[in-house]
Amino acid sequence: MPELPEAERARAQIEKVLGREIVAVDDRDTYVCRPHAPGEIADALIGHRLTKALRRGKFLWAETDDGPELGLHLGMAGKIVIDGEPHERWDRFVLEFADGSRMALHDRRRLGRALINPDFDHVGPDAAIVSRDVFRERVGRGSMPLKARLLDQRSISGVGNLLADETLWRAKLNPRRPAGELTTDELDHLRRVLRAATRDAIRKGGVHTGDFIKHRKRGAPCPRCATTVERATIGGRTTFWCPNCQP
DNA sequence: ACCTATGTTGATAC
């Protein structure tokens, strides 16, 4: 259930297999490996080694020694598993290395991606490291609801539904506010809170573990003021917020 | 049994 924190964890997993020669690739899932035909990714990667594991927002990629780049995305339910029990049904993309080790994109939902030479032109700067000026410019514009703007990976990347709700709650900002109407001070505050919430989530191992956001259910009380939270669809996603704290 | 859901992409409509 990945957002930026889970993607960072996956990136760290990929680092473990850097430098190992790729001897086999399972790229038979034509949906996950689209637009490639079966065997295309295998032909491009076999004989090469991954040399660097990189991430922007939720998008992952690995560089190789004189070979193409390998792009990976976890979708809604994917994870990177190193040397795990092979799973025929849910291992959607697999690399096997000369030393016998194995890296799988394990994804029950099949919404993950694996592809060669991914194009990230449309992906905005990473939410965890975006500068103050760039954040002001890219987030504080347009008539879209603030929450929808945060979820738009072209504006900034890495924020998913839960991290967006948690961040707006901490920042005491209403998810329906038109993004372009925020003041500079509000945008700066939002950026600080977003970075802090992201760091917290990475430290806790992800936004879905434990109690990252407690009030995300119908009728729940706001942890700050006990007001019953509101629920609505904003930016196409279920949104919870406190009408008292986030006016 | 029915409804909802963590994400992205691409099509379509205003």
Add this chain to the structure above:
DNA sequence: GGTATCAACATAGG
């Protein structure tokens, strides 16, 4: 162009 909505993917959980 900016914004909004929906379908597609496959499974789990309430």
